[in-house]
Amino acid sequence: EADIYQTPRYLVIGTGKKITLECSQTMGHDKMYWYQQDPGMELHLIHYSYGVNSTEKGDLSSESTVSRIRTEHFPLTLESARPSHTSQYLCASSATPYEQYFGPGTRLTVT
């Protein structure tokens, strides 16, 4: 059973607020990922990390930023939330490059 956690599960917030979505894993995986998922659309990779102090942008342009100070923790931050940021955000981790374990997701609504 994969142990990867995301908080909050649901968030409704007003435009212009700064938000941080938390993601933690207890499996010791060095690789972590953030995906954005909209209904009826494929998952889009927005950030990934292959280890502490290593972060890369994914194939979908995003105004969010990430940090990887500890192996188990990979938070995503939006400095100023906008309605266009409304989406579901999925965090994943893996030991191998491809076999990824996903968290339950954070559903974000920006009003």
Place this chain on the structure above:
Amino acid sequence: AQSVTQPDIHITVSEGASLELRCNYSYGATPYLFWYVQSPGQGLQLLLKYFSGDTLVQGIKGFEAEFKRSQSSFNLRKPSVHWSDAAEYFCAVGARDSGYSTLTFGKGTMLLVSP
């Protein structure tokens, strides 16, 4: 760049009937292929994967998939569907890009199971 096509947005299958979900990929080299399942309100769970070797791979929950290089396909099958299989299914291809390895997902197929 790699891509994945899942031609069916929705599929409805009667409980106990067989299931086949289609997946076609585009990638210049030998692909790594995956099927994930997502239940409502949940993250994705890996069902099965293909890296090399036997083109018929077995996964969890009684699912299997067959890699056909000539058709660029990796279709998911199950001989007898259970109501608990109702979920969204995503096919994905793994590729290397600038030294990193990432997954590209299809848009998903929603499986509905009728009594």
